Amino acid sequence: xxxxxxxxxxxxxxxxxxxxxxxxxxxxxxxxxxxxxxxxxxxxxxxxxxxxxxxxxxxxxxxxxxxxxxxxxxxxxxxxxxxxxxxxxxxxxxxxxxxxxxxxxxxxxxxxxxxxxxxxxxxxxxxxxxxxxxxxx
Amino acid sequence: xxxxxxxxxxxxxxxxxxxxxxxxxxxxxxxxxxxxxxxxxxxxxxxxxxxxxxxxxxxxxxxxxxxxxxxxxxxxxxxxxxxxxxxxxxxxxxxxxxxxxxxxxxxxxxxxxxxxxxxxxxxxxxxxxxxxxxxxxxxxxxxxxxxxxxxxxxxxxxxxxxxxxxxxxxxxxxxxxxxxxxxxxxxxxxxxxxxxxxxxxxxxxxxxxxxxxxxxxxxxxxxxxxxxxxxxxxxxxxxxxxxxxxxxxxxxxxxxxxxxxxxxxxxxxxxxxxxxxxxxxxxxxxxxxxxxxxxxxxxxxxxxxxxxxxxxxxxxxxxxxxxxxxxxxxxxxxxxxxxxxxxxxxxxxxxxxxxxxxxxxxxxxxxxxxxxxxxxxxxxxxxxxxxxxxxxxxxxxxxxxxxxxxxxxxxxxxxxxxxxx
Numbered sequence: 001x002x003x004x005x006x007x008x009x010x011x012x013x014x015x016x017x018x019x020x021x022x023x024x025x026x027x028x029x030x031x032x033x034x035x036x037x038x039x040x041x042x043x044x045x046x047x048x049x050x051x052x053x054x055x056x057x058x059x060x061x062x063x064x065x066x067x068x069x070x071x072x073x074x075x076x077x078x079x080x081x082x083x084x085x086x087x088x089x090x091x092x093x094x095x096x097x098x099x100x101x102x103x104x105x106x107x108x109x110x111x112x113x114x115x116x117x118x119x120x121x122x123x124x125x126x127x128x129x130x131x132x133x134x135x136x137x
Numbered sequence: 138x139x140x141x142x143x144x145x146x147x148x149x150x151x152x153x154x155x156x157x158x159x160x161x162x163x164x165x166x167x168x169x170x171x172x173x174x175x176x177x178x179x180x181x182x183x184x185x186x187x188x189x190x191x192x193x194x195x196x197x198x199x200x201x202x203x204x205x206x207x208x209x210x211x212x213x214x215x216x217x218x219x220x221x222x223x224x225x226x227x228x229x230x231x232x233x234x235x236x237x238x239x240x241x242x243x244x245x246x247x248x249x250x251x252x253x254x255x256x257x258x259x260x261x262x263x264x265x266x267x268x269x270x271x272x273x274x275x276x277x278x279x280x281x282x283x284x285x286x287x288x289x290x291x292x293x294x295x296x297x298x299x300x301x302x303x304x305x306x307x308x309x310x311x312x313x314x315x316x317x318x319x320x321x322x323x324x325x326x327x328x329x330x331x332x333x334x335x336x337x338x339x340x341x342x343x344x345x346x347x348x349x350x351x352x353x354x355x356x357x358x359x360x361x362x363x364x365x366x367x368x369x370x371x372x373x374x375x376x377x378x379x380x381x382x383x384x385x386x387x388x389x390x391x392x393x394x395x396x397x398x399x400x401x402x403x404x405x406x407x408x409x410x411x412x413x414x415x416x417x418x419x420x421x422x423x424x425x426x427x428x429x430x431x432x433x434x435x436x437x438x439x440x441x442x443x444x445x446x447x448x449x450x451x452x453x454x455x456x457x458x459x460x461x462x463x464x465x466x467x468x469x470x471x472x473x474x475x476x477x478x479x480x481x482x483x484x485x486x487x488x489x490x491x492x493x494x495x496x497x498x499x500x501x502x503x504x505x506x507x508x509x510x511x512x513x514x515x516x517x518x519x520x521x522x523x524x525x526x527x528x529x530x531x532x533x534x535x536x537x538x539x540x541x542x543x544x545x546x547x548x549x550x551x552x553x554x555x556x557x558x
Contacts, residue, residue: 007279033280059424061293062372063285068270070285077368083285085294085419093419095284106372111301131283 005034005046014130017119021092023049032092051088053117054137057110058093060084062103073122082106086115086134097133141440143245146394148404149554151180152518154511157385157503158328159261165199165208166215168386168505169257173216176253176388181401184390190249192216192223193240195233195256197507201271202260212255227507229275230456232256233387234510234541234550240391241407241552250396255388256508268382272506275544277417289379291418291545292457293371299425299459300373305477307373310458311361314377314500316486317455321497323528328383328503333357340366378458383503387511389518402558405521408536409443409553411436418545427546430467434540437551438469441536445469448553449534450520451491452513454542455498461485464540465493468551487530495520495530510541514552521556 005022010033013020021032025045029038032051037044063070064080075081082098099118101109115134123129153175155168177184194209205211209223226236233256240254260268272288281291299305314333321327322335329336337360344351354360361367367375390400397404411433415421421428438444445468453468455461465476470491471484479485485493496502496516499509517537519525539552 059294059298061290061297061374062369063287063290063293064369064371065265065269065287065289067273067282067285067287068266069283071266075285080369080372081285083290083294085424093421095281095286095417095419097285111297 022046055088100135148397150400151390152515154387172386172388195236228548229543231543231548232507256511257386258505258507289371296459303474313458317500321501380499380504383505385505408555409437409441429549433551451538453540513539
């Protein structure tokens with residue numbers, strides 16, 4: 001089989017500001033990011049599915065010592081960022097930058113609160129890439 | 138159908154480790170040699186190096202940390218073991234624990250009688266941000282790292298999930314750190330082998346010497362709440378919730394059980410082991426427990442024919458303080474959601490019912506990632522044989538458990554060791 005459910009395909013959709021995953025044609029199980037094989041029934045009969053991008057925050061952190069990528073994006077100890085895991089309404093959980101929250105009052109950020117996808121563009125011209133983030137609904 | 142039993146018994150008859158710390162001018166091989174020689178010296182009746190059949194080396198990323206790949210034959214060369222087969226094992230921070238397992242399987246298969254298993258990592262040559270990036274490669278670089286996650290960030294996120302579910306607070310995790318530093322203060326091999334109270338006093342003295350305003354902390358907890366003394370790394374985790382960046386090596390000697398008495402009258406027997414794998418953190422059904430750790434623990438208990446209550450002490454993977462609390466539940470020592478209460482009540486302290494990380498854990502002892510799993514086994518070997526010096530737990534001790542996690546639980550490997558004599 002030729003695998004079309006690749007990271008490149010997911011990223012290309014993300015660059016179009018679409019959050020895409022895969023769906024098992026047999027049992028309807030959904031995956032985001034897309035998986036080529038359903039880990040439950042091991043089927044590889046998949047199709048693309050567009051996710052609404054809405055979901056609920058499951059876990060988060062405020063990062064003061066960031067990765068090189070985030071330091072390059074302008075974050076540091078004085079300007080920390082929130083990253084979290086969101087359970088999409090369709091079921092899967094996914095990691096993303098969390099925007100629009102008070103990073104200096106983490107107790108104000110509630111697990112279970114509703115968030116929706118927001119696509120962040122970084123880089124110029126052909127090097128421009130979109131990243132998945134979430135903001136409060 | 139697999140039996141999930143060893144085809145023959147395997148015993149631990151020697152163990153050694155370098156000091157863990159930050160060692161300018163020492164490379165992986167230098168540290169590995171130190172641990173190897175200490176291992177040889179620990180074999181009660183001695184060993185002729187010619188009897189060694191193979192070498193397994195846990196190592197996470199010498200390629201990125203030191204620019205040196207293909208590290209196992211180099212370790213064999215520098216310890217005089219060439220031309221025996223030398224195998225590098227990589228499963229992130231569980232590399233060394235998995236190397237122990239592979240060594241056990243090799244001896245149990247009958248292929249080899251005598252195997253050396255080591256672990257080594259030299260991390261401090263790189264600047265902190267490069268270390269952060271190197272560790273991040275143990276996560277999913279396609280779907281986790283682009284979100285901005287770091288390793289402290291992953292465990293901090295697990296901490297928020299745990300706190301929201303069960304009511305623990307950041308102070309719970311601070312207490313784990315205080316306990317592990319107390320244990321580590323009795324370990325001469327520890328990188329930060331000082332109590333938090335000692336570190337706090339050192340900071341005060343340093344301020345006095347420099348003529349700076351002298352901070353007044355009433356307690357260790359107050360010190361740990363101070364943003365200046367204990368800065369936030371990834372909320373709710375602060376500096377003293379994180380294991381350090383470390384250099385170090387550890388080495389153990391495994392032999393078939395029927396040969397053990399040739400090397401010592403007090404062998405330590407491999408009673409049980411388990412290992413499991415998993416996907417990215419966001420790909421699991423729950424975020425405040427590590428499913429692979431639960432599975433690895435269950436396998437190990439089943440193989441050993443014991444229950445969590447039978448374990449006398451454990452060395453668990455406290456890469457971050459919250460990880461120790463979660464581990465104490467995943468291993469069945471406490472019910473889900475009750476581990477933090479046990480930690481607060483001192484159940485896991487050295488005089489408690491279930492001592493955890495008598496060595497000081499990764500938190501105080503240090504965490505040279507690809508060596509830590511073997512370092513845990515070294516501690517269990519010493520404790521079970523009554524050779525742990527000032528930190529020796531009073532006995533009798535029969536079962537010691539090690540729990541070594543790679544990433545956020547993409548790998549967990551558990552071993553149960555038993556003293557039978």
